[in-house]
Amino acid sequence: MNRPVSSLVDNKKPIVALDIGTSKVVAMLAYADEQSFNISAIGQASCDGIKKGMVVDIQKTVQAIQKAVQELQSISQVKIGNIDIGLSGYHVVGINSHGAVAVKNQEVSGDDVGRAIESARAVKLANEQQLVHTFMQEFSVDNQEDIKDPIGMTGVRLELKVHLVATSITASQNVIKCARRCGLESNKLVVNPFASSLSVLGKDEKELGVVLVDIGAGTTDIVVCYKGNIRHIEVLPIAGDQITNDISMALRIPTTEAEEIKIKYGVARQRLVNPSEHIQVHDVGGGYKKISRQLLAAVIEPRLDELFRLILDVLKKSGYEHVIASGFVFTGGSVNINGFLDLANSVLRKNCRIGMPNYHGSLRDVVTDPKYSSCIGILQNAYQEVEHNFNHKHKNKPVMQAAKKAWNWLIGSF
Ligand SMILES: Nc1ncnc2c1ncn2[C@@H]1O[C@H](COP(=O)(O)OP(=O)(O)OP(=O)(O)O)[C@@H](O)[C@H]1O
Ligand SMILES: [Mg+2]
Structure with missing residues (x-):
């Protein structure tokens, strides 16, 4: 689901991340501005309801989420409704795929990119699996390879390589169910490996x-x-x-x-x-x-x-x-x-x-700890989405508009 354009920046709505780890549940609340995001509260609880990253006891997981979120609410004085949730567990699998389409008007458009991504996402998944992320690698236009952004290039055939990430539907639904029982609605599921890579790697x-x-x-x-x-x-x-x-x-x-x-x-x-x-x-x-x-x-x-x-x-x-x-x-x-x-x-x-x-805002001393990498990455992912929407609203270039559909695929908001 896509957030309303720039609502978070303009209306000062917070972004909230929930990392349901095997040993602890962490919730963080942050506010976005044009430059970055600032964490203003953290809630945490130890958790016995998760094994190897997956919910094995709904009741215990719900209790842990409730405790972490109550702590977050009482510190921030904000009623939490929507959250971005980190998914972990052995059920998270990566799949390499490849897509190819004919370019419609001899110049690659956002629509062509969107169709190429759709074709790359058309893979046969194992039973009970769903795609949660599509990470773009390189495009090629005709015989030219290693292209990062093909929009506007001349050619007849557009190809791309992607890395897809799938998760078990049951495992993901159990996480969503636990959050719902705490009165929380998930904006987005983010796999924890990706989240950690976002916050830690240069x-x-x-x-x-x-x-x-x-x-x-x-x-x-x-x-x-x-x-x-x-x-x-x-x-x-x-x-x-x-x-x-x-x-x-x-x-x-x-x-x-x-x-x-x-x-x-x-x-x-x-x-x-x-x-x-x-x-x-x-x-x-x-x-x-x-x-x-x-x-x-x-x-x-x-x-x-x-x-x-x-x-x-x-x-x-x-x-x-x-x-x-x-x-x-x-x-x-x-x-x-x-x-x-x-x-x-x-x-x-x-x-x-x-x-x-890699975080330099408020509460830096508290959150600069390797155990918080995935939770901060979930915030970072939400922020990048806000930042992107913000740029869209304020720049509004035609080419950016054309690429919006493609971007929505890339950031996984589908
Ligand atoms: N000083 C330490 N020495 C050894 N192990 C440690 C130390 N500090 C923390 N740990 C271990 O780190 C683990 C918790 O790490 P972390 O908080 O990143 O996990 P998690 O997010 O709850 O779990 P997961 O991501 O696997 O679902 C525990 O196994 C704990 O024993
Ligand atoms: Mg973890």
Whole structure:
């Protein structure tokens, strides 16, 4: 659904993002102006109703959303009605596709672009799947390839490559249902991998080639970008929760205790730990026991090592392995573990960095945290839409008007 033109800028209506993560629900409210957006409130609640990014308990998820949104409302003093929601989970799949059409009047128009995108979107989806995003890659007009904007060019045949993102209808509807039970209506669904890439990656990185990896509690979201566009999106069902489970099983301690010691004392590399260091933990029987911190690292390291190798497999499968000049950018709560980059560098053997959401407005100190990358990306996506509509209203060039239909496809507002 498209928002009314510039309503957010002109009427000072807020944009609200809801990230329903496996470990927490976050809601953020921001106001847009011509330059940027400013976050004015955050609400947050821990959540037990989500597993691997998908709703498994509606009641618990509703409670968490309610708590986060109530907090947001009481801080902002704004009654929240419409929101943009982030979708995650193993059901999010990326598909490469290709479209081609005859150019109608020998000069490529917005309408031709719209038809080419429609043709690229005509793919057979698995049962129970729906398309949520269409990311444009390159156009070609006749034999000329690698065109970013073909409108106005002369030619007879227009082709383009796209990366489509599909999600499970049931999984998406469960999320929408949870939001509705809290009195919220979704403006738009945005997949979290895309959202994180929007808030974390720099323009040059995307141009040179980069892999964005958001490691949360239930999922690892992977986005490959090259020449400024999204080339591949994939979600792995392995993340921080698996590390916690491994610790709980290996050390025979309750999961809550395993989560706590992972965050407090966890290290991604055994070699970084002093062998004489010990920590005291609760065991399953309710007593205490002493374990070596190196043993804790010995549980964490192989799981993270395995995850890095799975990420490499995804990159190889995407076909962009040899063009990733900017390397890997990691975000999401799980990258906070000590020694994370040390292990990442040794397994991946490419440039690796931790990516924070790239945001410079109010509440910056609070939201500059890798766990908020996807939520800020959802705001960013909404803002880009507002900004685009704003430019339309104020510039109103005929060529821009012609491209509006095409743009609506590209930003996924269908
Ligand atoms: N210092 C730390 N060391 C190790 N792990 C950490 C640390 N801080 C946070 N984590 C882990 O980060 C994860 C939460 O990250 P995040 O908030 O990005 O996930 P989420 O958005 O709720 O889940 P998902 O995106 O997978 O659905 C948890 O598994 C938590 O244990
Ligand atoms: Mg997340």
